[in-house]
Amino acid sequence: xxxxxxxxxxxxxxxxxxxxxxxxxxxxxxxxxxxxxxxxxxxxxxxxxxxxxxxxxxxxxxxxxxxxxxxxxxxxxxxxxxxxxxxxxxxxxxxxxxxxxxxxxxxxxxxxxxxxxxxxxxxxxxxxxxxxxxxxxxxxxxxxxxxxxxxxxxxxxxxxxxxxxxxxxxxxxxxxxxxx
Numbered sequence: 469x470x471x472x473x474x475x476x477x478x479x480x481x482x483x484x485x486x487x488x489x490x491x492x493x494x495x496x497x498x499x500x501x502x503x504x505x506x507x508x509x510x511x512x513x514x515x516x517x518x519x520x521x522x523x524x525x526x527x528x529x530x531x532x533x534x535x536x537x538x539x540x541x542x543x544x545x546x547x548x549x550x551x552x553x554x555x556x557x558x559x560x561x562x563x564x565x566x567x568x569x570x571x572x573x574x575x576x577x578x579x580x581x582x583x584x585x586x587x588x589x590x591x592x593x594x595x596x597x598x599x600x601x602x603x604x605x606x607x608x609x610x611x612x613x614x615x616x617x618x619x620x621x622x623x624x625x626x627x628x629x630x631x632x633x634x635x636x637x638x639x640x641x642x643x644x645x646x647x648x
Contacts, residue, residue, distance in 0.1 A: 474615070477520045478608050484518035485535055486543050492517065497539035501592030503585035504532040511536070529582040530614040537595045538607050550606035553613065554628040556598045561632070568597075572632050576625045580617040587617070 485493075492514035499511040507515070515535050523531055551559070561568050571594060578587040598605060613624045 473522075474612070475608070477522060478611050480520050481518055481523075481531060481535075481611075482538065482608055484520075485538055488514055488518060493539045496536045499532075500536040500540065500595075501585065501589040502536075503582055503588060504529045505583060506585065507532065527615055529588070530580070530611065530617075533588040533591060533614065534607050534611045537592065537605075537610070540595060540599045541604060545604075550604045552631070553594075553605040553610045554631040556603040556605045557594060557628075558632045559603055560594075560597050560601060569633075572628075576629055580614065 485496075488496075492510075495508070495510035495514045499507045504512070504515070515532055518535060519528070519531060557568070557572050561572075571590065575587065575590045575594065578590060580587050595605065613627075616624050
């Protein structure tokens with residue numbers, strides 16, 4: 469599948485999620501962090517109302533995870549411009565929560581497994597932290613990242629590690645100027 473059609477499917481999916489009624493969104497929210505194989509009937513019904521028909525079964529659990537995560541926010545609370553997930557993680561860390569590094573490393577080290585829900589659970593806990601701090605991740609980019617999570621070259625994990633642990637040149641430069 470080419471990137472353009474994949475992005476279109478992702479945006480179509482997220483728009484359909486926005487259109488779900490409160491009951492459907494609540495059902496999805498109650499299943500946050502669970503793999504699709506452990507979801508209850510109400511969550512599955514809500515999920516399949518929004519899922520584009522061309523999404524392969526191999527990707528459904530990743531779409532389900534993002535569907536549940538988006539439901540932590542009321543649609544009225546979501547700004548038009550959102551921040552990539554890994555940058556939201558870094559903002560949590562910069563707010564004095566440096567022990568968060570251990571959690572981020574656990575996410576980066578994980579392999580996506582549709583049966584155990586380990587990575588989905590870790591993402592759910594991190595997303596709840598974001599919600600508490602009024603940070604809204606870009607769910608379209610997150611879903612794209614999850615679709616490529618298990619690639620051999622670990623491009624997504626390297627991107628997240630670089631964004632989270634890498635030196636912020638602007639802040640590093642300001643500190644150097646202040647020390648002089």
